Amino acid sequence: MKTTIYYFTGTGNSLKIARDICDMLEDCELTPIAKIWKEETLSVTSEKVGFIFPLYYSGLPKIVYDFVIKIDLSKPRYFFTVIASAGGTTEFPFQQLERILNTKSKKLHLGYIIVMPTNYIIAYKTTPEDRQNLLFEKASQQVEVISEMIKNEESNLDPDILKREFLLYEGKYQTEKFNANFREKVNLRDESFYIDDNCTSCGICEEVCPVNNIILVEGEPQWQHRCQLCLACINYCPEKSIQFGTETKNTQRYHHPEITPQDLKSQRK
Ligand code: SF4
Ligand code: SF4
CATH class of the missing domain: 3.30.70.20 (Alpha-Beta Plaits)
Incomplete structure (x- = not known):
């Protein structure tokens, strides 16, 4: 297998993105994180590996964080991520992934955030339908661009990403703490x-x-x-x-x- 995409989805935005990207790549396999994350040993032999999931509390969902830490990534040589967000855009999840990959002597090459309709109805109203359709159209254009970049093994991330501080709420709450507290609770x-x-x-x-x-x-x-x-x-x-x-x-x-x-x-x- 040339490419393996690991995905996590709650209400389908990330799954739709993952499917569309996989369809545009040659020899691509979609693997749900929720199906395998509890397995004792996890490894992958594909040349390229992608992680596609929703943005939670400015960073990785707990299940994705735990999965990426656990899996043996010694074989692949190219890594990408595409993150579905309800509006917030931040490079912090790229930093999180880069840190984990660095512990495995690997690096993140490509990172994108795609804005999709919100499912976070416990705090916000859903996106109106006309706006949903606009977001879907824009997402499919982005998916085409991203898929080409994956095919060509392009990079788009600033190498200084690890040095950057990401702050929320006018600096009162560090993004790292915000996401860590979320994962903990x-x-x-x-x-x-x-x-x-x-x-x-x-x-x-x-x-x-x-x-x-x-x-x-x-x-x-x-x-x-x-x-x-x-x-x-x-x-x-x-x-x-x-x-x-x-x-x-x-x-x-x-x-x-x-x-x-x-x-x-x-x-x-
Ligand atoms: S919100 Fe919690 S309980 Fe509900 S489907 Fe997701 S993981 Fe399951
Ligand atoms: S809570 Fe909703 S989805 Fe669950 S069993 Fe009842 S009607 Fe069905």
């Missing part, structure tokens, strides 16, 4: 999920959870405190029955229109 964030009376016990929330964090007990979802906060459950529930705190009642849900619950189910073990 994310497993318990599911304590804020609950269902309302509209639940029909359809089981979709259980099926789409990439980390098997939901089980149905007497027809009702129960969260198992190993959450990654991907928000697949709340966004794919057909009854909008899942709520998070006080902010999600009567609000719109979002998932990528081409990515089905079945697609989500197939990324998990």
Whole structure:
């Protein structure tokens, strides 16, 4: 295999990007991180390796961070990442990946952020549909450019990236700490999920959870405190029955229109 793309997706934005890039490359394989990250040993023999995932708290999702640390990357020689973001753009996740790759005597060659509609409905409203379509159009143009760059093994990252400080909130909160705190506490964030009376016990929330964090007990979802906060459950529930705190009642849900619950189910073990 020439290229392996490892992806993680919550509501399909990253999966759509990963699929489209893989389709444009020759001899490319898509591998879901959620399916393999618990395996005792992980390794890859492809020449090129990509990591495609959503931006969480200005950096890597916990599952992606843990996976990249764990996997043996001694064989590949070219690394790229494409990150789906709901608007924020930062080079910090490139720095995170570069640091991890450096510990394996490797480097990140190419890094891109693609802005996609927001699924973070626990804090923001979803992107309006007309804007969603514009973002999809722009994303497919970017995917074409990125795929060509991967084919040609181009680099676009400033070599000084490791020296840079990334600050948030006017310098009050370092990005590194912000993302580390998120990763440290994310497993318990599911304590804020609950269902309302509209639940029909359809089981979709259980099926789409990439980390098997939901089980149905007497027809009702129960969260198992190993959450990654991907928000697949709340966004794919057909009854909008899942709520998070006080902010999600009567609000719109979002998932990528081409990515089905079945697609989500197939990324998990
Ligand atoms: S997806 Fe929604 S309706 Fe279906 S079981 Fe889960 S909470 Fe209930
Ligand atoms: S419980 Fe929901 S938010 Fe948490 S990982 Fe599973 S699908 Fe994602």
